[in-house]
Amino acid sequence: MSGEVERRIKRLFLLEKPLFSRNGEVFQAKDIVYFTAEQGQPIAIAENGKKYELVQNLNFYEKEYEEFFLRVHRSFVVALDRIDGVFRRFPTGPKRKIARALVEAREESELVLRGTETRIPVSLAHSAKVRKLFEIKSLRYFTPEHPEDKKLRGLGLQDFDRRELFSLDPADKPAVEAFKKKWDIKGFQKTRMLSLFRQIETNEIDKKRVIKNIIYQMFRWIKKGIEPPSDGNIRSLWYRIKSVLSQNSDVLAPGDVDTFYNTLQEMIEDMNLFRYKDFGFMDMNEPYRGIGATKPEIILASEKIGHFFFIKKMAMDAGVSFICMKGEPAAISLEYFADDLKTACGDKEKTVFCISDLNPAGYSIERNLVGGLQKNGHQVGRVVKLVDPTIFSDEEVSLVRTPVVTYEEKGATTKPVKPARMSQVTKGRAWIAALNDNRFISVKDKGGGWKVVTIWGIESDAADRAVITKRFLDGLEPTRRKPEPEKKPEKKTENTIRLGMWLDVQNNNKFVRGRKRAMEDIDDVLQRYGCRRLHKDRNEYELTMSYTDDADLDRSIYDMIGEINSLADMRHCCIECDLWALDDTDRRW
Amino acid sequence: MPKRTPDTTEEMLERLRYLDPPIKKFPVMPLDPAMAVCFLDLKDVCYITTKAEQGREETMFMTTRKEAYYSNLRLSQIEEKIKAHPHFMRTSKYYLVNLTKIRGLKVSSARDLWFEGLDGPVVNAVSSAFLADFEKRFK
Numbered sequence: 001m002s003g004e005v006e007r008r009i010k011r012l013f014l015l016e017k018p019l020f021s022r023n024g025e026v027f028q029a030k031d032i033v034y035f036t037a038e039q040g041q042p043i044a045i046a047e048n049g050k051k052y053e054l055v056q057n058l059n060f061y062e063k064e065y066e067e068f069f070l071r072v073h074r075s076f077v078v079a080l081d082r083i084d085g086v087f088r089r090f091p092t093g094p095k096r097k098i099a100r101a102l103v104e105a106r107e108e109s110e111l112v113l114r115g116t117e118t119r120i121p122v123s124l125a126h127s128a129k130v131r132k133l134f135e136i137k138s139l140r141y142f143t144p145e146h147p148e149d150k151k152l153r154g155l156g157l158q159d160f161d162r163r164e165l166f167s168l169d170p171a172d173k174p175a176v177e178a179f180k181k182k183w184d185i186k187g188f189q190k191t192r193m194l195s196l197f198r199q200i201e202t203n204e205i206d207k208k209r210v211i212k213n214i215i216y217q218m219f220r221w222i223k224k225g226i227e228p229p230s231d232g233n234i235r236s237l238w239y240r241i242k243s244v245l246s247q248n249s250d251v252l253a254p255g256d257v258d259t260f261y262n263t264l265q266e267m268i269e270d271m272n273l274f275r276y277k278d279f280g281f282m283d284m285n286e287p288y289r290g291i292g293a294t295k296p297e298i299i300l301a302s303e304k305i306g307h308f309f310f311i312k313k314m315a316m317d318a319g320v321s322f323i324c325m326k327g328e329p330a331a332i333s334l335e336y337f338a339d340d341l342k343t344a345c346g347d348k349e350k351t352v353f354c355i356s357d358l359n360p361a362g363y364s365i366e367r368n369l370v371g372g373l374q375k376n377g378h379q380v381g382r383v384v385k386l387v388d389p390t391i392f393s394d395e396e397v398s399l400v401r402t403p404v405v406t407y408e409e410k411g412a413t414t415k416p417v418k419p420a421r422m423s424q425v426t427k428g429r430a431w432i433a434a435l436n437d438n439r440f441i442s443v444k445d446k447g448g449g450w451k452v453v454t455i456w457g458i459e460s461d462a463a464d465r466a467v468i469t470k471r472f473l474d475g476l477e478p479t480r481r482k483p484e485p486e487k488k489p490e491k492k493t494e495n496t497i498r499l500g501m502w503l504d505v506q507n508n509n510k511f512v513r514g515r516k517r518a519m520e521d522i523d524d525v526l527q528r529y530g531c532r533r534l535h536k537d538r539n540e541y542e543l544t545m546s547y548t549d550d551a552d553l554d555r556s557i558y559d560m561i562g563e564i565n566s567l568a569d570m571r572h573c574c575i576e577c578d579l580w581a582l583d584d585t586d587r588r589w
Numbered sequence: 590m591p592k593r594t595p596d597t598t599e600e601m602l603e604r605l606r607y608l609d610p611p612i613k614k615f616p617v618m619p620l621d622p623a624m625a626v627c628f629l630d631l632k633d634v635c636y637i638t639t640k641a642e643q644g645r646e647e648t649m650f651m652t653t654r655k656e657a658y659y660s661n662l663r664l665s666q667i668e669e670k671i672k673a674h675p676h677f678m679r680t681s682k683y684y685l686v687n688l689t690k691i692r693g694l695k696v697s698s699a700r701d702l703w704f705e706g707l708d709g710p711v712v713n714a715v716s717s718a719f720l721a722d723f724e725k726r727f728k
Contacts, residue, residue, distance in 0.1 A: 005598055005602055005605065085624045136626060167642075
């Protein structure tokens with residue numbers, strides 16, 4: 001026991017024992033921040049920055065003061081009670097193999113010591129000692145981690161303003177300003193960016209992590225009510241971020257816009273961190289969807305925008321919801337549509353009637369629509385394909401089918417025939433296996449044991465619309481409400497009018513293309529109105545429109561112009577359009 | 590005559606431990622987000638308490654500089670880790686206090702404590718269950 005007392009007393013005064021430098025100066029170990037070596041000469045660095053040339057080598061001091069000093073690197077022995085923190089270390093020496101670099105980056109760190117600005121490196125060989133001493137699992141991040149922090153770290157995110165944000169009152173404008181000034185990543189200078197978002201092995205900023213963290217911060221700030229939501233589309237958000245960044249760190253170049261899009265998509269669609277709607281982005285497809293008045297839980301969907309009027313009419317007659325997609329359903333449209341559905345019919349089980357092409361892409365669109373609804377909290381009980389192989393006779397199939405993918409096969413070897421890619425072959429084979437209809441696959445012998453296989457598909461436009469309508473109404477039957485016997489709909493007298501139309505479509509500017517495709521899309525819509533081009537080289541059309549009253553006629557015409565305008569806009573084009581009644585040229589729209 | 594030497598030695602050892610506590614630093618979450626780990630001087634800590642916000646339960650270290658540091662360890666785990674530190678004692682279900690930082694106390698059924706550097710008192714820092722032990726050690 002007395003030995004222990006003696007040891008403790010000795011320990012108590014050990015740091016005050018005088019030490020002598022090589023040139024005879026006296027100093028005490030308690031004033032020393034760290035021991036190191038300069039050009040082979042061991043030195044001690046004191047709190048005031050003074051250097052003492054040492055008589056003994058570093059091993060001596062490490063051993064002599066082993067309870068007070070710790071070797072953290074071949075050339076550094078540091079005072080334990082001066083260690084204030086650990087930073088990640090980013091060695092700037094010659095490039096190492098990346099695998100090695102990653103292992104080392106996991107362990108290597110720098111110590112901040114009280115009494116010096118210099119950061120002391122902790123090498124891989126000595127990091128275990130530091131971890132053991134402080135009973136921590138990592139020098140790279142704080143442990144034990146909260147599960148939320150762990151999840152964010154895994155995603156490359158940091159919510160370093162979390163506590164302050166939680167206690168912040170959004171109504172307290174000066175406090176909000178001060179908070180933003182302190183934590184807004186967009187306002188960080190380059191050096192701060194570098195300390196927070198540095199790449200491994202290079203002294204450069206990891207742009208993707210910067211973008212990710214800015215987006216995540218914006219989401220949390222919008223949610224808190226201290227940042228206004230975006231009032232435009234994703235590109236306007238990019239410009240909002242870019243303009244502020246360029247004044248401060250300027251880490252993002254105009255070419256990083258794709259990284260921005262991809263990162264946002266990844267965070268929403270893969271990481272499920274938030275939704276597009278949380279940012280207030282506008283939905284460009286808003287005109288092509290609607291919620292049913294009487295049976296909103298039934299959804300009529302089509303993958304083609306050209307079906308818009310067809311399904312809108314069908315949906316409105318039946319009182320069901322509808323959505324027209326432009327190919328694969330856009331996540332943002334599904335978010336808005338799903339929320340509107342939820343408002344209209346809550347968690348009621350949904351039934352989806354879908355018009356999609358008879359090919360792998362069409363089936364994928366249908367799956368993604370259903371998946372998107374489910375992801376947004378809806379239960380889909382029934383999915384009805386309105387266009388499936390059964391509605392086509394053998395003769396019709398042979399007439400209207402188009403090749404989807406062609407490949408060559410020999411035993412277990414498969415080769416796609418250009419322009420097909422192997423991924424398309426795989427998808428096509430999976431689709432045909434699920435379809436189980438031999439009319440959609442043909443096999444030819446090529447010789448040498450090789451066979452040429454073609455998988456065929458049919459565009460949904462090839463299906464008879466009357467059949468689709470019938471299938472929809474038949475499918476609706478089990479869920480149809482009993483008609484109210486007494487109430488008969490008012491019959492309105494239908495009038496028709498012949499209209500002339502002048503339509504010009506032009507590209508928005510000389511740098512974009514799309515006029516031809518826009519014209520094709522528009523022609524598709526105009527056909528629904530029985531519109532006829534008067535001369536193939538002139539922009540004049542004639543159409544007949546039915547209407548109940550003047551208001552109905554105006555509405556129908558402006559709906560059509562709006563539709564044409566949207567289609568042109570999607571192809572980076574603009575339109576000029578003029579309509580007049582052929583019987584009364586004073587009536588113009 | 591009973592031997593008194595062991596008691597004296599033990600007492601000396603305890604005094605020495607009090608003068609030179611075996612644990613000086615404790616790892617906490619850094620205030621600077623660029624830092625990975627922060628080592629807090631336990632001699633600057635007034636008290637350690639539990640705190641829950643946004644559904645997160647954390648343990649907070651309050652320092653004489655009025656700075657709050659956090660750890661994800663539970664209070665009982667921290668108590669276990671610093672049990673050899675003679676300055677700290679458990680004074681309630683929610684508090685571990687640094688006895689050397691107490692600058693005032695209010696006597697009631699429990700005890701409100703005033704700490705060095707902090708403005709207001711910590712209400713009910715000492716609960717009745719720990720009161721006897723607290724008074725014994727604080728004297």
